[in-house]
Amino acid sequence: MSSNLFTLSNPVFSNYAFYGxxxxxxxxGMSFLTATHRITKGIFANEEDVKLFGTRxxxxxxxxxxxxxxxxxxxxxxxxxxxxxxxxxVAINPTPNVALWHFRVFAAARIxxxxxxxxxxxxxxxALTFGVGFTVCISMAxxxxxxxxx
Amino acid sequence: MSSNLFTLSNPVFSNYAFYGxxxxxxxxGMSFLTATHRITKGIFANEEDVKLFGTRxxxxxxxxxxxxxxxxxxxxxxxxxxxxxxxxxVAINPTPNVALWHFRVFAAARIxxxxxxxxxxxxxxxALTFGVGFTVCISMAxxxxxxxxx
Amino acid sequence: MSSNLFTLSNPVFSNYAFYGxxxxxxxxGMSFLTATHRITKGIFANEEDVKLFGTRxxxxxxxxxxxxxxxxxxxxxxxxxxxxxxxxxVAINPTPNVALWHFRVFAAARIxxxxxxxxxxxxxxxALTFGVGFTVCISMAxxxxxxxxx
Numbered sequence: 001m002s003s004n005l006f007t008l009s010n011p012v013f014s015n016y017a018f019y020g021x022x023x024x025x026x027x028x029g030m031s032f033l034t035a036t037h038r039i040t041k042g043i044f045a046n047e048e049d050v051k052l053f054g055t056r057x058x059x060x061x062x063x064x065x066x067x068x069x070x071x072x073x074x075x076x077x078x079x080x081x082x083x084x085x086x087x088x089x090v091a092i093n094p095t096p097n098v099a100l101w102h103f104r105v106f107a108a109a110r111i112x113x114x115x116x117x118x119x120x121x122x123x124x125x126x127a128l129t130f131g132v133g134f135t136v137c138i139s140m141a142x143x144x145x146x147x148x149x150x
Numbered sequence: 151m152s153s154n155l156f157t158l159s160n161p162v163f164s165n166y167a168f169y170g171x172x173x174x175x176x177x178x179g180m181s182f183l184t185a186t187h188r189i190t191k192g193i194f195a196n197e198e199d200v201k202l203f204g205t206r207x208x209x210x211x212x213x214x215x216x217x218x219x220x221x222x223x224x225x226x227x228x229x230x231x232x233x234x235x236x237x238x239x240v241a242i243n244p245t246p247n248v249a250l251w252h253f254r255v256f257a258a259a260r261i262x263x264x265x266x267x268x269x270x271x272x273x274x275x276x277a278l279t280f281g282v283g284f285t286v287c288i289s290m291a292x293x294x295x296x297x298x299x300x
Numbered sequence: 301m302s303s304n305l306f307t308l309s310n311p312v313f314s315n316y317a318f319y320g321x322x323x324x325x326x327x328x329g330m331s332f333l334t335a336t337h338r339i340t341k342g343i344f345a346n347e348e349d350v351k352l353f354g355t356r357x358x359x360x361x362x363x364x365x366x367x368x369x370x371x372x373x374x375x376x377x378x379x380x381x382x383x384x385x386x387x388x389x390v391a392i393n394p395t396p397n398v399a400l401w402h403f404r405v406f407a408a409a410r411i412x413x414x415x416x417x418x419x420x421x422x423x424x425x426x427a428l429t430f431g432v433g434f435t436v437c438i439s440m441a442x443x444x445x446x447x448x449x450x
Contacts, residue, residue, distance in 0.1 A: 005156075006156050070195060070196075081174050084170065084233045084234075085174055088171060091158060122202075124202060126198070138175070144168075148158065148164045148165070148167040149164040150169070
């Protein structure tokens with residue numbers, strides 16, 4: 001139990017690093033999607049942005065911008081938590097194949113969540129993708145709690 | 151100093167993993183509290199959610215929903231930061247009992263913060279619980295900064 | 301590759317811990333800046349806060365408070381992601397000096413981002429500081445993805 005698990009020679013850690021980075025980069029993509037909506041539609045929240053782009057005034061309630069921002073907020077509620085619980089899950093030395101599918105399912109669910117939110121696809125598509133990602137995190141959390149000391 | 155501290159055989163790491171997972175799961179609970187308020191009161195932010203539940207229109211300013219969302223946002227401002235500073239704190243090899251109480255006090259403070267926010271309990275209850283959690287993080291941060299290289 | 305990199309005797313990890321803690325503490329500072337604006341101007345989002353400070357009513361749309369909150373939200377979209385990608389970047393054992401400058405540039409960019417946002421400095425100052433911090437994260441992410449297994 002005292003050998004080092006946080007190393008690329010541990011396939012579970014390597015898989016964690018790969019899929020974790022994928023979902024973090026996907027989350028960064030939300031910043032650019034927000035910027036694209038803001039710039040193409042002239043919807044800015046700060047006076048200095050209005051001045052830079054020569055639009056007329058600050059607009060805080062544009063639906064297409066707010067939809068991306070709600071999506072982004074949902075990502076930051078879920079993805080850092082996945083990364084942190086996932087790191088602890090690596091430490092309990094799970095079966096590599098089981099761990100790999102936890103990471104793959106989470107990454108796929110969050111990419112589909114974004115597509116469901118932004119196209120948008122009728123509900124309950126988004127709710128289901130959220131639920132799958134959430135279930136992966138709870139599965140890892142239960143395993144971590146059962147092997148650690150309080 | 152070069153032995154591996156990020157292992158379950160280190161009681162500090164094991165305690166960190168336990169209390170960290172507890173507060174992350176508590177944070178996940180905010181998503182469900184939001185959903186409960188939205189569904190029981192018919193308060194939805196997206197057109198496709200309105201359609202699924204057959205309510206009349208998008209509502210963005212319901213106080214009970216917004217109160218949970220402010221609480222959730224406060225969690226994601228504080229709990230990932232605790233987890234990340236806490237991980238670095240494990241790396242400086244603190245006295246196990248001192249570390250254990252850092253983690254316990256933080257977890258208790260954040261659970262009481264949520265109760266103070268949602269019941270709600272009159273101020274300054276919420277401010278005090280926020281302050282205690284914050285103080286734990288700053289205590290760990292100072293110790294990390296004093297033992298690392300810039 | 302299987303030696304332990306997550307230890308203070310690895311200068312890359314030590315530098316990561318230092319600059320990571322600096323940006324996390326900076327992010328915590330946003331909570332206090334919000335509180336300062338709220339208390340000095342009497343702008344509160346919760347009824348119990350209004351009661352504590354004896355102001356007249358809840359105010360949700362004050363520009364100076366909302367500016368700090370947008371800044372804070374931008375921090376929590378970027379800084380935990382930096383910390384998590386940075387931790388994985390430590391695991392791929394980068395050249396110490398290259399890693400040190402990744403961390404330093406990110407920390408400097410995020411401190412300048414806050415100054416640009418709060419003074420405020422005319423655009424594109426804030427956009428540039430955001431872009432520099434983002435570029436550091438993407439640089440680390442590409443290196444992590446190229447060395448891990450999917």
